[in-house]
Amino acid sequence: MKKKTTAKILSQKSLAPGIYDMWLECDIAKDASAGQFIGVYPNDKSTLLPRPISICEADASKSALRLVYRVAGKGTAEFSQYKEGDGLDVLGVLGNGYDLSLLKGKRVMLMGGGIGIPPMLELAKELFCQNEQLSINEKSEIIIVVGYRDDKTFLKEDLEKYGKVYIASEDGSVGTKGNVMNAVEAEEIEADVICACGPMPMLRAIKKFASEKNIPAYISLEEHMACGVGACLGCVVKTKEVDHHSHVNNARICTDGPVFLAEDVEI
Template structure:
């Protein structure tokens, strides 16, 4: 893990308040799907880096892509970055998705809103892995989000199903409604999205007898394991804290859903 100055290669607005940015950085070399970086606002009054997951790594491993929602002051400041600008980033952080055991399996990716970017590099990796079939189910609030990244998932997955809360695009309802109404069955589920969605994914996995790996994108501070500001309750005792806790930034952000209390 290292902190370095990255160069902005491109920045594009994908939908209302959703931006895609490619960064040239040595950090790309060791990055993999499900890991994240801390992106530091250039304004020194905001000291903490913002955790943003690695959405894509370029084939030559020289560039990283992030897709982020401009939400608070830090992420809003990133929208002003232009090609050629510099930005400090730190990473790669966290454990990432493990796809060593997907051979021949039915794999389901479930992304809710801004959770979808976490799964795009995974979809690319799975395309090269020998899975049985890979299906993506993506949930959006409404069509104002333009189903960002949906076309890219369609290129990488065998099947991509879209759900919108208001039914303005795809299936009306949430991602779980879409899985059930499309009768999708899985051996392994990878999911990222709001906590309420991840709880429903954990129940879905239990009902299907599937393994579920969920990426928790909860509030963080230091991002590097020092402050305990990001703990999640675990079913087993953690080797670092010796209590039933794990640090999302260090032991996660990806956990087996059966190992954490949601």
């Protein structure tokens, strides 16, 4: 169920230069799960469309959602100015998210690059909670590999609560120098399945790696979006299978995704 609602900002702080951490109170929190996102509306009417931001954490008991975002342009710059108690219009919950049932009993490698790291936190948390309900041989092993630009390792401590965390940094100041794939190689990490979110070159490298290892990779495509609700075709990705509605090899990232099996999409 998606709807437009006004959320109240519970807190906002900066985690690193240009990276903000916002908790929102909104009733749609109870419907949110890992890999899904919400549309956040800027108040500035010259920037009409909602900005898609992933669920970093959802706390149904407090009707609260956590968003962690990077200031990229006008909309996100406006969000960064908001203070506790301010109202914010949001649309959600949007997108398909990760299917946790496919990850049971597997060595699951969660891979996040830059601003693709936030959705990995909710996924790690949900997998950890799922494990608590499962018998020993159904539990997933949670392996987390995250890539940063430098030593501003935002969300690292949060992720460490749920699994073993490996770090890569572009400037080599922390962890393996390079990107997440360099860390996988250096640490000789093995997995049965990958869940990933990050920039397109990282997702392409993961798709190739998964294909070589013959393991599934579920990747979240955080590409440009407009309406966010399937109406404008502003977010299509080429797919292997023909869509049975439109009869073309296309899927809409905002409604069919953002999470896809890597081998099903051309990226």
